[in-house]
Amino acid sequence: MTANKNVITADEIAECLGVSKSSAYKIMHTLNKELKAKGFYTVAGKLSRRYFEEKFYGVQSAEEGE
Structure with missing residues (x-):
């Protein structure tokens, strides 16, 4: 089984x-x-990795920053 990089676990x-x-x-x-x-x-x-990173690190994807 491959790891899903779109979600993050506890x-x-x-x-x-x-x-x-x-x-x-x-x-x-x-x-x-x-x-x-x-x-x-x-x-x-499970939690969206993108949302987690945005909330904790202030990271936005390239599409959102434009």
Whole structure:
């Protein structure tokens, strides 16, 4: 099975931010709730990598920056 680079998991969030896995799940839940409020579909236990990077690092894709 190939890894999906479009989504990020709680394990990856915990590693990136240096937080516990339970804290990573709380962050994921909060961000998924924001996405759902904007009308996007979400999947429990997964989060859009792009949205995570945008919220934590201020990274925008080339299309959004133009």
